[in-house]
Amino acid sequence: MYKHLIVNIDELWLKGKNRKHYFKTLREHVHLVIKAHNTEEKVSIRNDQQRLVAESEAGFSKDCINSLAKVPGVSTVQPAISIEREKGLILPTIVEKLKGELGERITTFKVRCKRVDKTFPHGSMDLQRELGHFLLKEFSQLKVDVRNPEIMIDVKVMQDNIFISTEKLKATGGLPVSSSGHVITMISGGFDSPVASYMMSKRGCKQDFIFFYAYPYVGEEVKEKILSICSVLGQFQKGCRLWVVPFGEIQNTIAKDCYEEYRTILFRKYMVETANLLARRVKAQAIVTGDALGQVSSQTMQNMSVMDKFSEKMILRPLVGFNKIEIIRLSQKIGTHDISVIPHDDACSLFSPKHPVIKADYVYMRNYSMEFDYTKLMEKALDESEVYRIDVLGECEEVIK
């Protein structure tokens, strides 16, 4: 196990005066993840110019490294060996490491040296050349490939030590969670909303999830599915919550009161309004949905703009320009795909009108809301919600009221 991790940070170059805050936020998140994996061990994390360096005597597990690679704001994670700042130690360390790692299939390599501390007397280019030369001699199977090497040997000369690493995990990137605000993400069991959540995690949004649970029209298995999805999405968050809002009664009431073709869009309207009520309660600034323009009837330009009129908070639609296949691919990448494909009862299909309205009339919907005031019903539903807390590793726990 590696005792050192170099956590490289994304988009730091875009930051000016707020860089310190940005660093602090990310560092807290990294610390939470490492502590969640290494509960007993003493871990130190220090800022090292453009990066964070974590150190643990007991070492970092693969799981811990993979979790760190999900932290928004981290660009890459490099497990590293730390040696003293002596040039003579570099080559033997690399040789020993490569002996353990080089199978028959690895035939090309590249050495990349970087002097973070310029007081080190040997130039990066010289070191690269020299190390490359010796490695070619030591391992007859190896050839240099500077463009596309199968193994990249990274040597970083720091102020107090030298880091050697051969692995670099690409991480989520983007901005640290909480650096760009707090949103309520409307989550369902499909492909879209989990991907929308991931997109907003990447852009530094702290999220709370809201799921509209249409019991008795759908059953426990749907709730379990949502919990599984949120468990994946929570790994991109710095601790978040899920509200499971009982919505069957409201849907049934709407279905009774409205024109059949307006059912879906009215369900949607009251979901957005309930999400707004929650946003007010938890002081969130926006609502996130998985809408993609034109995908289904409720996502036409007209219907989306009507929805905006009923939402006090801004509605963010990170997938608005995505094709379905692009969304599905992203869901595979983030790990929600295999949960989303599990078939489940969908209340909407039971209620769904034969011809859902695609150009909703704002005036009808406004008059409807004035005639039938569901505010109390929505408040009651929120009060009766089951609330789950989800930690940085995605562990869900119900909050006992």
Add this chain to the structure above:
Amino acid sequence: MIYLDHAASTPIVESALNIYIKSLREDFANPSAAHKLGKSSMKKVERARQLILKSLKGSKKDQLIFLSSATEANNLAIKGIKLLPSDRVHYSVGDHPSTSEPVKSLNSQLVEIPLLEGGVIDEAKFLESLDKDSKLVVLSHVNNQSGNHYDILSLGKKVKDKFPNIHIHVDGVQGLTKVETNLSSLIDSYTISGHKIGAPKGVGALFIKDGVEVETQLHGGGHEFGIRSSTVNTPLILSLCEAITAGLEDVITNNKKVKRINSLMREELEAADLGITFPFSLDDTSPYILSFLLPSISSDIVLRHLEMKDIYVASSSACSSKAKGFNAGFDAMKIDQSKHKFVLRTSFSKDTTTEDIETFVKEITNIIKEIKRL
């Protein structure tokens, strides 16, 4: 509360509960121990064994192996019979997975027992499918989903008349104490579950006809004649014995009573004119189970609406299949796949009342009308 899910599990019989509690307190010694406490406990177990065998019309030489569940009993019987890869095993995919799954794990030739519409066995075709390599026939006494009641004695006789050496195993979980059970001949092994007949969960038994060899699946201290090692659980066994003997007292009377309940339910549901249909006729089924098709409404949804009214039933669409709503059992019974998720199962006990049925029909009528309106 109206509980109409007795085929899934039924409340414990009062006398079986009392015996269980008493025995838990008194029979703490290990029945295999050499001292008199242990021996006294074992004596009670042996008495229970003989009592059950007698009540099933078995002989003293037959074996009754106590174990943890019907699933274990079916596994023991099906996997414990010596079979060659060339041997043929006849089974129904419509039966409970605790029989069909162990059958599928066998390294022998598997032959499906053909079913007709309504879940009835296509007897002529089935008998025709038997040949000299047929070694095992697995039947259900009563099918747990459709309630189909199979005449195992008549069927067993026809099978044995053709090929006397075929082993006939019967899963009796939904049959025992509900329909007449006679294990005096023809049936080689028979599975019993405790919690379906008023005993606690965690106990079952396998009846094995004298002369039939079943290989052990659980090696250890050699309990239960070396066939099923595990410390003998006296309280559960005594409680099981009580539930069986109490349940067998009035099988015919109770059956008739429940038949009236079943008929009433059918009549009332038909009278409510909800579009409910009955794919399994009362003549072919145990009256204790009534499954019907809802009018294009997922039974899960109706189940949850009913539970809100404190009424409990079973939806048969719950299955391990990835394709939601596909049920291999109903498929074998020739029910169109699109309708599998509309099957709702109600199951009764001898104590189910006409008021229960009337309330149930009233509530389900409201629910279906409400959903249909959507």
